[in-house]
Amino acid sequence: MKIIEVKDLGFKYAGTDFYAIRGVNLEIDEGEFVVLAGKSGCGKTTLLRCLNGLIPHFYEGEFEGRVLIDGIDTRECPPHILSQKAGMVFQNPDNQLFALSVEADIAFPLENLGLPREEIRDRVEWALKLLGIEELRKRSPFELSAGQKQKVAIASVLAMKPKILLLDEPTSSLDPVSAKNLIDAIIDLNRRHGLTILISEHRLTHLIPHADKLAIMDRGRIIYFDDPRRILKEDVLIYGVSIPRVVEVAREMRRIGGCIPFKDIPLSVEEFISGLKGALR
Ligand SMILES: Nc1ncnc2c1ncn2[C@@H]1O[C@H](COP(=O)(O)OP(=O)(O)OP(=O)(O)O)[C@@H](O)[C@H]1O
Ligand SMILES: [Mg+2]
Structure with a gap:
């Protein structure tokens, strides 16, 4: 669908x-x-x-x-x-965080929806667990690292169950x-x-x-x-997309005489190695 x-x-x-x-x-x-x-x-x-x-x-x-x-x-x-x-997480998590604690931040939009308190508690727990940030619940969002803030921002969006x-x-x-x-x-x-x-x-x-x-x-x-x-x-490349190095290497290997017959362009080192193994067998 x-x-x-x-x-x-x-x-x-x-x-x-x-x-x-x-x-x-x-x-x-x-x-x-x-x-x-x-x-x-x-x-x-x-x-x-x-x-x-x-x-x-x-x-x-x-x-x-x-x-x-x-x-x-x-x-x-x-x-x-x-x-x-459709929940949106922005580039700068600071724009999405404002409460005194992480759990209050996640609960805030749910309170705005007028959900029952039990439901709010369950959803906050669920979202914290999903992102693996239960230990941050009482912390102030403003003292977190950028990566932690971004996870809190995602958790607060997910608590809306989009x-x-x-x-x-x-x-x-x-x-x-x-x-x-x-x-x-x-x-x-x-x-x-x-x-x-x-x-x-x-x-x-x-x-x-x-x-x-x-x-x-x-x-x-x-x-x-x-x-x-x-x-x-x-x-x-001309469209400003930095592609994985492994893709560049595979394309170059193909271009220079097709020495490695990759069936598909490998997108990760793991796929590259399994392609190589297949070719050398
Ligand atoms: N609020 C706004 N008012 C007027 N023009 C805007 C506004 N936001 C974006 N634009 C213009 O719309 C065009 C597309 O911008 P957009 O921010 O969507 O690009 P982007 O692909 O997200 O870029 P980036 O990778 O830098 O984030 C640009 O020319 C930009 O200047
Ligand atoms: Mg942009």
């Missing part, structure tokens, strides 16, 4: 004279893991804002086309209802180890809990082996949307 359907979507921010995104068509199945990549300014954040209803409800401008989230037209549904379908998790460059302020740790947690949410994930990222190395689809944007349009193995056979 299609959980996200985008048809001929375009948006021009008020006060600008160009469409930040235009002619965007996208269909994502329930449970898919989709990575969104492309040069700075190509429209990734704008597209994500359209999927959680911030556009057109908070940002003024010219909106064209249509976005259906789990069958609901975003223009006809207020963002606080949409956030229970079917879709939208993440806008969640690792951009993290060191490589914390980034990998966060990406592993996000992959786990998809694999074990069936969440549909759309994540915008520049650093693809850890993400890409787990992606069902890769979407590449350029100047407001989606120019590729396919299995990453098929896309990475092409030369996507």
